[in-house]
Amino acid sequence: MQRKTRITLKDVAKAAGVNFTLVSKYINHSPQARMSEETRKRIQNAIEELDYCPSASARTLRNGKSKTIGLLSGDLTNAYRAHVVNLALHELSARGYQLLITLSDADSANEAMQILVGRDVDGIIFVGPGDPPLSAKIPCPMIVNDRHSQPYSEVNVDLRNSLDEAFDGLSGKAVGLFFDNSIWKGEFELAGHRHGLEYESFFLPFDYDSRLCALKNILKARPEVILINGWHTTVMILELLTSDFRNFTPKIFCHANCTGEFYTDRRISGVIYSSGELMVRETCSVLVDQIEALSRAPVKRQIPSKFIKAGSPDYRMLISKHFRLTSHTF
Amino acid sequence: MQRKTRITLKDVAKAAGVNFTLVSKYINHSPQARMSEETRKRIQNAIEELDYCPSASARTLRNGKSKTIGLLSGDLTNAYRAHVVNLALHELSARGYQLLITLSDADSANEAMQILVGRDVDGIIFVGPGDPPLSAKIPCPMIVNDRHSQPYSEVNVDLRNSLDEAFDGLSGKAVGLFFDNSIWKGEFELAGHRHGLEYESFFLPFDYDSRLCALKNILKARPEVILINGWHTTVMILELLTSDFRNFTPKIFCHANCTGEFYTDRRISGVIYSSGELMVRETCSVLVDQIEALSRAPVKRQIPSKFIKAGSPDYRMLISKHFRLTSHTF
DNA sequence: CTGTTAGCGCTTTCAT
DNA sequence: ATGAAAGCGCTAACAG
Numbered sequence: 001m002q003r004k005t006r007i008t009l010k011d012v013a014k015a016a017g018v019n020f021t022l023v024s025k026y027i028n029h030s031p032q033a034r035m036s037e038e039t040r041k042r043i044q045n046a047i048e049e050l051d052y053c054p055s056a057s058a059r060t061l062r063n064g065k066s067k068t069i070g071l072l073s074g075d076l077t078n079a080y081r082a083h084v085v086n087l088a089l090h091e092l093s094a095r096g097y098q099l100l101i102t103l104s105d106a107d108s109a110n111e112a113m114q115i116l117v118g119r120d121v122d123g124i125i126f127v128g129p130g131d132p133p134l135s136a137k138i139p140c141p142m143i144v145n146d147r148h149s150q151p152y153s154e155v156n157v158d159l160r161n162s163l164d165e166a167f168d169g170l171s172g173k174a175v176g177l178f179f180d181n182s183i184w185k186g187e188f189e190l191a192g193h194r195h196g197l198e199y200e201s202f203f204l205p206f207d208y209d210s211r212l213c214a215l216k217n218i219l220k221a222r223p224e225v226i227l228i229n230g231w232h233t234t235v236m237i238l239e240l241l242t243s244d245f246r247n248f249t250p251k252i253f254c255h256a257n258c259t260g261e262f263y264t265d266r267r268i269s270g271v272i273y274s275s276g277e278l279m280v281r282e283t284c285s286v287l288v289d290q291i292e293a294l295s296r297a298p299v300k301r302q303i304p305s306k307f308i309k310a311g312s313p314d315y316r317m318l319i320s321k322h323f324r325l326t327s328h329t330f
Numbered sequence: 331m332q333r334k335t336r337i338t339l340k341d342v343a344k345a346a347g348v349n350f351t352l353v354s355k356y357i358n359h360s361p362q363a364r365m366s367e368e369t370r371k372r373i374q375n376a377i378e379e380l381d382y383c384p385s386a387s388a389r390t391l392r393n394g395k396s397k398t399i400g401l402l403s404g405d406l407t408n409a410y411r412a413h414v415v416n417l418a419l420h421e422l423s424a425r426g427y428q429l430l431i432t433l434s435d436a437d438s439a440n441e442a443m444q445i446l447v448g449r450d451v452d453g454i455i456f457v458g459p460g461d462p463p464l465s466a467k468i469p470c471p472m473i474v475n476d477r478h479s480q481p482y483s484e485v486n487v488d489l490r491n492s493l494d495e496a497f498d499g500l501s502g503k504a505v506g507l508f509f510d511n512s513i514w515k516g517e518f519e520l521a522g523h524r525h526g527l528e529y530e531s532f533f534l535p536f537d538y539d540s541r542l543c544a545l546k547n548i549l550k551a552r553p554e555v556i557l558i559n560g561w562h563t564t565v566m567i568l569e570l571l572t573s574d575f576r577n578f579t580p581k582i583f584c585h586a587n588c589t590g591e592f593y594t595d596r597r598i599s600g601v602i603y604s605s606g607e608l609m610v611r612e613t614c615s616v617l618v619d620q621i622e623a624l625s626r627a628p629v630k631r632q633i634p635s636k637f638i639k640a641g642s643p644d645y646r647m648l649i650s651k652h653f654r655l656t657s658h659t660f
Numbered sequence: 661c662t663g664t665t666a667g668c669g670c671t672t673t674c675a676t
Numbered sequence: 677a678t679g680a681a682a683g684c685g686c687t688a689a690c691a692g
Binding site for chain 1: 335336383384385386390405409413419423432445449450467654
């Protein structure tokens with residue numbers, strides 16, 4: 001029961017008894033296009049009759065714009081990424097864009113990028129893992145989060161004040177845990193030094209087993225303060241403390257933008273909070289703006305953060321049986 | 331630092347000092363295309379030099395094939411769907427296809443489908459929720475799981491034997507819980523009748539609250555045997571039994587293809603198991619085969635299932651702290 | 661072995 | 677108000 005070939009403008013035009021360029025005008029400039037009511041109606045009918053659906057490829061070829069955004073991401077088995085993708089899908093479709101997803105690990109990022117470029121994407125969102133490839137060959141805007149992203153746009157979190165609140169009154173040895181190249185590392189270090197802490201940053205490997213091993217070694221040094229970036233590493237640290245370091249009770253802070261069950265853990269002293277939803281929304285919004293403004297200059301945007309002490313009223317919103325990106329903004 | 335316009339075949343041809351159709355030949359028929367070694371080398375160099383990347387839109391327009399598959403899915407916030415998408419992404423990219431995802435709820439499925447058709451997808455995977463729209467207007471193969479899918483291809487689970495094992499020796503009132511239109515409903519009913527059970531099927535709403543309400547009503551009737559389709563509903567039933575029906579201990583079976591923590595619950599009597607991974611793999615494979623064979627006739631495929639009694643050695647593989655699609659096949 | 665040509669479906673510019 | 681023509685980048689059929 002399927003059509004052999006697709007319905008084209010010409011088919012519609014023939015059915016409506018007009019020239020096919022008129023149909024194109026009707027579709028693209030509907031109210032403004034000046035044509036007789038008669039024609040307008042005939043075209044509309046023909047379109048509905050035939051269930052005409054314009055070819056995106058032809059439009060892309062002609063317009064040089066695909067209305068598609070590429071997303072480079074690691075495994076969607078990771079709840080955080082799945083939620084980010086989900087939200088991005090919603091945001092972008094509301095703006096009239098489709099999302100083309102390529103999965104990649106740190107090694108295959110370049111290859112995946114090639115695929116996106118080949119597919120004529122108008123912009124790229126890089127969600128990792130690993131670092132984004134060099135920009136030279138990328139003919140469209142790209143936005144990168146939580147990375148040193150020199151030539152690209154980025155959405156960042158303004159951490160300064162909340163870190164100051166978190167570090168207030170602390171002393172001794174402190175460590176910050178990140179993935180490679182995290183753009184947040186710098187702010188954490190500055191804050192550590194401002195408060196006279198003996199501060200050190202660590203980059204963790206993505207791989208679970210290597211990460212576990214790295215975390216063990218870090219815990220062995222018994223830092224008084226541990227600052228953890230990300231939800232998953234936080235859970236790992238809590239598990240390690242339970243299994244291998246029962247008598248060790250450091251102050252734990254995490255920088256997070258999602259809800260979860262682990263926040264009920266009494267060993268967490270507080271959270272550097274930012275809205276996960278806002279982060280994704282801003283990312284999509286910045287990228288689309290950049291595409292549509294045709295300004296290729298990288299854009300930097302910051303979203304606010306807030307320190308939430310364990311047990312405070314705001315802290316409760318972080319606790320949920322299910323993983324979610326946080327939505328609350330201050 | 332970005333290029334103003336994309337590099338085309340002609341750019342490469344000019345750089346290599348040959349006609350652009352030769353470059354096309356080189357790219358598409360590399361080893362077989364007969365041309366001088368000299369030319370071959372010059373073209374290869376030019377391609378690398380310019381970092382040429384063929385335009386997918388132009389190819390799609392020309393070839394009538396986009397090497398893209400559309401996926402219609404509900405929210406990726408649902409772990410099951412996220413895992414399905416993740417696996418599909420891997421499977422399809424290995425076959426040279428990209429995946430274009432459109433999120434939809436039951437109402438917007440038609441609209442979402444239009445978008446995919448407009449984007450010239452070569453095939454569609456319908457993951458729900460809700461029912462797939464009528465086929466009339468879909469110009470490409472489509473595959474649907476767990477639904478009455480009359481004119482479409484489907485991958486189904488061969489349930490007969492495992493249901494017989496599960497029902498063996500049972501008697502009394504039994505209920506089966508599904509989502510609308512589940513294609514599995516029929517097999518469950520047949521099995522129920524074969525074993526002389528007083529069997530009834532129920533269709534549950536997707537929405538959490540309405541579902542909870544429906545489940546409560548079903549439990550009020552105190553069926554001796556409860557057969558649950560799907561992971562999430564199973565968890566809901568267990569929670570309800572704990573909270574509202576403490577003295578009620580029905581025999582619970584679930585039909586599942588994922589791992590989770592809830593299997594440790596002693597109230598589960600056994601699982602109608604099938605491999606979630608196999609299901610997705612077959613789905614992708616059937617669809618791609620159909621696309622490439624250009625056979626438009628719907629294809630039906632079955633994968634095996636097995637009854638796994640709670641506590642048996644196989645049962646252990648279902649228990650995992652993290653949600654995963656099951657991979658084991660028998 | 662290499663080059664010419666047509667055309668996929670669409671939008672835009674420029675006639676009529 | 678409507679139509680004709682060009683061309684986006686590519687491939688395949690056909691000449692040279």
